[in-house]
Amino acid sequence: xxxxxxxxxxxxxxxxxxxxxxxxxxxxxxxxxxxxxxxxxxxxxxxxxxxxxxxxxxxxxxxxxxxxxxxxxxxxxxxxxxxxxxxxxxxxxxxxxxxxxxxxxxxxxxxxxxxxxxxxxxxxxxxxxxxxxxxxxxxxxxxxxxxxxxxxxxxxxxxxxxxxxxxxxxxxxxxxxxxxxx
Amino acid sequence: xxxxxxxxxxxxxxxxxxxxxxxxxxxxxxxxxxxxxxxxxxxxxxxxxxxxxxxxxxxxxxxxxxxxxxxxxxxxxxxxxxxxxxxxxxxxxxxxxxxxxxxxxxxxxxxxxxxxxxxxxxxxxxxxxxxxxxxxxxxxxxxxxxxxxxxxxxxxxxxxxxxxxxxxxxxxxxxxxxxxxxxxxxxxxxxxxxxxxxxxxxxxxxxxxxxxxxxxxxxxxxxxxxxxxxxxxxxxxxxxxxxxxxxxxxxxxxxxxxxxxxxxxxxxxxxxxxxxxxxxxxxxxxxxxxxxxxxxxxxxxxxxxxxxxxxxxxxxxxxxxxxxxxxxxxxxxxxxxxxxxxxxxxxxxxxxxxxxxxxxxxxxxxxxxxxxxxxxxxxxxxxxxxxxxxxxxxxxxxxxxxxxxxxxxxxxxxxxxxxxxxxxxxxxxxxxxxxxxxxxxxxxxxxxxxxxxxxxxxxxxxxxxxxxxxxxxxxxxxxxxxxxxxxxxxxxxxxxxxxxxxxxxxxxxxxxxxxxxxx
Numbered sequence: 001x002x003x004x005x006x007x008x009x010x011x012x013x014x015x016x017x018x019x020x021x022x023x024x025x026x027x028x029x030x031x032x033x034x035x036x037x038x039x040x041x042x043x044x045x046x047x048x049x050x051x052x053x054x055x056x057x058x059x060x061x062x063x064x065x066x067x068x069x070x071x072x073x074x075x076x077x078x079x080x081x082x083x084x085x086x087x088x089x090x091x092x093x094x095x096x097x098x099x100x101x102x103x104x105x106x107x108x109x110x111x112x113x114x115x116x117x118x119x120x121x122x123x124x125x126x127x128x129x130x131x132x133x134x135x136x137x138x139x140x141x142x143x144x145x146x147x148x149x150x151x152x153x154x155x156x157x158x159x160x161x162x163x164x165x166x167x168x169x170x171x172x173x174x175x176x177x178x179x180x181x182x
Numbered sequence: 183x184x185x186x187x188x189x190x191x192x193x194x195x196x197x198x199x200x201x202x203x204x205x206x207x208x209x210x211x212x213x214x215x216x217x218x219x220x221x222x223x224x225x226x227x228x229x230x231x232x233x234x235x236x237x238x239x240x241x242x243x244x245x246x247x248x249x250x251x252x253x254x255x256x257x258x259x260x261x262x263x264x265x266x267x268x269x270x271x272x273x274x275x276x277x278x279x280x281x282x283x284x285x286x287x288x289x290x291x292x293x294x295x296x297x298x299x300x301x302x303x304x305x306x307x308x309x310x311x312x313x314x315x316x317x318x319x320x321x322x323x324x325x326x327x328x329x330x331x332x333x334x335x336x337x338x339x340x341x342x343x344x345x346x347x348x349x350x351x352x353x354x355x356x357x358x359x360x361x362x363x364x365x366x367x368x369x370x371x372x373x374x375x376x377x378x379x380x381x382x383x384x385x386x387x388x389x390x391x392x393x394x395x396x397x398x399x400x401x402x403x404x405x406x407x408x409x410x411x412x413x414x415x416x417x418x419x420x421x422x423x424x425x426x427x428x429x430x431x432x433x434x435x436x437x438x439x440x441x442x443x444x445x446x447x448x449x450x451x452x453x454x455x456x457x458x459x460x461x462x463x464x465x466x467x468x469x470x471x472x473x474x475x476x477x478x479x480x481x482x483x484x485x486x487x488x489x490x491x492x493x494x495x496x497x498x499x500x501x502x503x504x505x506x507x508x509x510x511x512x513x514x515x516x517x518x519x520x521x522x523x524x525x526x527x528x529x530x531x532x533x534x535x536x537x538x539x540x541x542x543x544x545x546x547x548x549x550x551x552x553x554x555x556x557x558x559x560x561x562x563x564x565x566x567x568x569x570x571x572x573x574x575x576x577x578x579x580x581x582x583x584x585x586x587x588x589x590x591x592x593x594x595x596x597x598x599x600x601x602x603x604x605x606x607x608x609x610x611x612x613x614x615x616x617x618x619x620x621x622x623x624x625x626x627x628x629x630x631x632x633x634x635x636x637x638x639x640x641x642x643x644x645x646x647x648x649x650x651x652x653x654x655x656x657x658x659x660x661x662x663x664x665x666x667x668x669x670x671x672x673x674x675x676x677x678x679x680x681x682x683x684x685x686x687x688x689x690x691x692x693x694x695x696x697x698x699x700x701x
Contacts, residue, residue: 018473027209028230028240028260029266030263030603080208080291081207081208081291082295083206083293085265088295088299095248095302095303095306095307098310099306099307099310101373102310103310104313105314105316106314125306125310127307128306129302130301132298132299132302133299135295135298136293136295136296136298137295138292138295139293139294139295139296139298140293140295140296140299143206143291143292143293143295143296144291144490146286156213157210157211157212157213157284158211160264161236161262162211162213162232162281162282162284163234163282164231164281165236166236166262168469169236169262171371173263174262174263176263176265177263177264177265
């Protein structure tokens with residue numbers, strides 16, 4: 001008979017894998033993009049890519065709909081999937097916390113075990129999870145984004161409105177909808 | 183399924199999971215002018231129709247209609263702000279109102295980072311899950327038992343070692359050991375249980391079994407754990423081993439043991455010892471007192487060393503695989519086997535009467551193998567055993583009575599560090615949970631014997647399991663191929679390991695006793 005511990009690990013793994021592999025519901029919004037400005041002192045801008053039109057890049061940011069001249073942008077990073085570097089770091093911290101607490105509690109439940117020693121076991125395990133999360137982050141971050149030249153026509157398919165802004169549409173009206181990516 | 187096959191399957195599943203885990207599904211959009219047919223867009227694929235108005239219709243089943251100037255299909259419409267427009271349904275769209283059509287091709291991107299995360303979740307998550315469910319299995323190896331003398335002294339060597347083959351929880355077992363001591367009825371017997379190795383012991387029960395000795399005789403445990411009164415124990419008239427006469431060595435249980443060297447080419451090579459006893463009639467038994475050499479310990483430690491850093495995974499696999507996997511893990515011990523005993527009277531043919539197979543190199547044990555003697559002539563006894571695997575102390579002939587029921591005694595007191603430990607006593611009495619001990623731990627158990635006119639022969643019954651600790655120095659010998667060989671082809675492994683064992687055989691005993699761990 002399989003032990004429940006193994007089963008739970010298998011379920012966790014399957015969930016993780018499923019999350020990475022599963023097909024998602026249709027994307028009706030534009031992709032999340034990060035604009036890297038030419039000017040090094042200028043802040044990066046993150047938001048939903050609305051359109052590439054009228055020689056401008058239209059982006060819905062947390063501050064509203066903004067447009068940018070492609071010449072002012074060095075690079076546009078287009079989000080391809082959600083397993084980002086930040087996700088890896090959060091996975092390491094949450095996994096480490098859960099695993100560390102569970103192991104400490106489990107170890108402490110055995111009569112005769114030193115609580116300090118058990119805490120050390122939990123701590124080392126949590127540290128391992130966190131370390132792995134932080135080590136995996138750069139690789140995931142790199143795979144989660146596509147770097148595109150701001151003047152390239154390759155950007156258009158990732159926009160909500162790939163054909164450009166419709167006539168008579170006030171760009172500000174596109175502010176509605178779920179919170180813009182931050 | 184063979185062990186090796188199961189490992190290969192497990193590795194395949196792990197690789198498949200890793201492959202899936204490293205490959206992340208992404209969608210790559212492609213734009214098409216609104217002229218059917220759309221490249222790489224089968225009719226059952228999702229089609230995103232971008233209207234000139236900025237609205238969007240996502241069609242799941244679609245086809246060209248009219249003279250190719252219309253699209254019809256099932257799907258959902260969205261406003262320019264991407265709110266749903268109405269319920270999902272049938273749409274008939276004039277291509278003249280369409281700005282662009284979008285198809286999506288499923289692609290994958292790979293990431294070494296995700297592979298690391300999947301592997302870590304599998305390994306650390308698995309260990310955490312296993313330990314949370316089975317804490318003692320993770321944090322908690324064969325206890326030794328010392329019967330204190332009447333004046334309270336602890337002997338130098340233990341009289342019993344518990345459940346030596348129970349190297350994992352799945353192999354948890356009850357063990358009965360003859361203590362080779364008797365005590366008057368109505369007195370207290372103190373036994374010290376020690377953990378003297380780098381092991382974690384999980385002890386479920388410890389009981390003392392007491393049976394009155396027959397006048398001038400002994401009580402012997404059979405291979406089936408039944409206790410037989412033996413009125414007399416006769417030494418052999420003759421004893422012939424490959425090295426010559428062995429009568430003196432095997433005449434009495436006195437600690438003087440007969441041991442042969444292991445074979446240098448195959449550790450499973452067997453030998454034969456033949457003995458002759460006087461003729462007898464009725465219920466008889468061949469009583470064998472012996473303990474294992476350190477050959478089995480060497481093989482166990484060597485297997486652990488070969489498994490190396492995968493020892494945790496190895497034990498977890500053992501636990502998951504149940505008793506059958508456990509028996510396979512003890513494959514080399516199984517091939518070495520016990521001491522098989524056959525008897526023949528006069529000119530009658532040989533008949534097997536059982537095996538002596540008490541595991542463990544620390545404390546000897548004595549078992550009697552009963553049979554019915556016809557008295558048709560001198561009794562010949564033949565022992566078949568693996569060379570270098572056994573320290574034979576005595577082989578005697580017992581005149582047996584009917585099995586007796588012993589007094590089964592629970593510990594009256596359990597003390598640790600001079601203090602009563604009621605928690606440990608409760609656990610040993612109830613048997614629902616284990617008393618877990620670590621290297622250097624010692625418990626003193628006191629039993630009160632019932633009144634008896636005859637001295638009481640004592641036996642120790644212990645139940646539990648243990649985990650061996652990995653040693654840092656073993657990791658240098660990590661060898662997955664040899665670990666696999668030990669599991670899949672134990673007989674082959676015994677041939678491969680013979681030269682290595684022979685270089686250490688002469689000094690193993692001394693080194694082993696010098697390694698006892700005491701606080």
